[in-house]
Amino acid sequence: MDAAPGVPQARRGERFHYSGVTEGKTVDEFPIEWPEPGAVAMAIATARSSDERLSITPMTRTRSRIRTHDSILDTWGFEGGPARRRTVLTADVTHLKVEGLGGRAEWSVQLVGPADLEELVDEREGTGDVVLAVRPETPVEVVVHANSGGWGLRFVCGCWAGDECACEQPKGLEWFPGSIYETGEAMATLVVPRPGLLVCDLREPTAPWRLRLRPIGSED
CATH class of the missing domain: 2.60.120 (Jelly Rolls)
Structure with missing residues (x-):
């Protein structure tokens, strides 16, 4: 499935860029690679949902600690065009959780280190x-x-x-x-x-x- 216009998709082999398409009610959590280990990172989150809500949430998940951080992007189908947000992820974030509550949604998260x-x-x-x-x-x-x-x-x-x-x-x-x-x-x-x-x-x-x-x- 292709993403809607305005939602950038990660190219094969591209680092620090995660993207996908969801259908129906789904929860997908996956580990992320950090641009500058030990530093924070800017997250550029983009998403478009056709019907229901889509949320992207940073997670800390290690053997000794689990934490759900504030969502970096929430979008609803009635909002029209793609939603975008730039924010900062702290260095303890290890995973991203993408949750779709129905319909079809496209999403993208690009991570940029402070030096860039x-x-x-x-x-x-x-x-x-x-x-x-x-x-x-x-x-x-x-x-x-x-x-x-x-x-x-x-x-x-x-x-x-x-x-x-x-x-x-x-x-x-x-x-x-x-x-x-x-x-x-x-x-x-x-x-x-x-x-x-x-x-x-x-x-x-x-x-x-x-x-x-x-x-x-x-x-x-």
């Missing part, structure tokens, strides 16, 4: 979810301007420990939050203390965003 991500150097703008690398060795501020029914911007530390990050904040920046969450149009500033990733999640795929780097304390 585009970098926010000065200013960028776009629409929909985005994951960008930030590589300044000293703290900087990121000014974000976005407009969505619900959106957020968060910093992922380059130690790649995720929620278990124990890196010390630079002096004077101990109380600055590592994430921003807003509704509607808003402009806010996020302090980036060290190299890592910026993850901008927006509810609508056409929602606009603009990100700009500036020195700490600058009003420019």
Whole structure:
């Protein structure tokens, strides 16, 4: 079976790209290969469902630990065109679970390591979810301007420990939050203390965003 237009399918021998087509009620869980072992990875998830819900969920499944992570993509047949999302998987993810609740669905997940991500150097703008690398060795501020029914911007530390990050904040920046969450149009500033990733999640795929780097304390 072929995938619908807009849902990329993995080529034979292609690494870090998983795809398939489901029919009816199915649950398929499979191990994944990691682009950069020990680091996080950006997941580019795309799916189209003809009738019912399709979900893609990261899993941790080892001999000593099992964990179900938050779904990275849920799509329903009535939504029309393919659904897409960019987000970050933590280094403890070992499997992906694809669950179809009926009908026919096409899906794709591409994994990209931090070294291959585009970098926010000065200013960028776009629409929909985005994951960008930030590589300044000293703290900087990121000014974000976005407009969505619900959106957020968060910093992922380059130690790649995720929620278990124990890196010390630079002096004077101990109380600055590592994430921003807003509704509607808003402009806010996020302090980036060290190299890592910026993850901008927006509810609508056409929602606009603009990100700009500036020195700490600058009003420019």
